[in-house]
């Protein structure tokens with residue numbers, strides 16, 4: 001009875017869940033990982049690290065598996081990031097986490113995306129888009145700038161001053177690719193006239209934050225899916 005009461009109390013008083021179960025994270029050494037329970041991770045033969053998922057406290061940790069049965073260099077990664085062949089049912093997390101035969105990152109490989117002309121999409125955003133696409137050839141699949149909303153609105157997209165750099169094989173498909181692009185945007189904040197940048201449920205702003213690795217950026221709430229948690233695109237807002 002005491003146990004039940006304690007259980008009920010903890011369930012009722014639990015804060016809004018931040019854990020983005022089955023969404024990406026970076027495991028030890030920055031390898032591809034997925035946020036799952038520690039039990040699910042060990043059952044799949046993976047290893048966990050703490051502090052790499054939005055809410056580790058609820059027993060959800062970043063799980064990675066760098067050795068699996070698909071060639072000598074087989075490792076678990078998001079299928080969008082696999083340069084080789086994949087095998088299912090070898091890895092922790094959802095179906096998009098597969099055993100990949102290649103040790104190469106497999107990021108990108110896309111033809112240059114169309115960048116909008118200056119107009120509804122403002123010049124600062126257009127030049128930011130061009131700069132990122134030039135610095136990361138093949139890594140950006142698609143560019144989005146404006147959105148159908150009045151300026152000022154809830155998003156800088158409403159004013160044509162934000163860019164979404166889609167960097168996985170399709171919208172809603174997770175990737176580990178965006179971290180390097182997001183950190184590059186931070187490092188080039190001055191020339192880009194950057195307002196803030198978001199990747200993987202973390203945000204960085206030059207007016208608030210010092211330059212640091214993405215892993216130390218401010219964390220954001222769980223918005224519910226891969227796209228809204230920025231695991232398929234880097235968002236950059238410009239001044």
Ligand SMILES: [Zn+2]
Pocket residue numbers: 157162163164235236
């Ligand atoms: Zn955006």
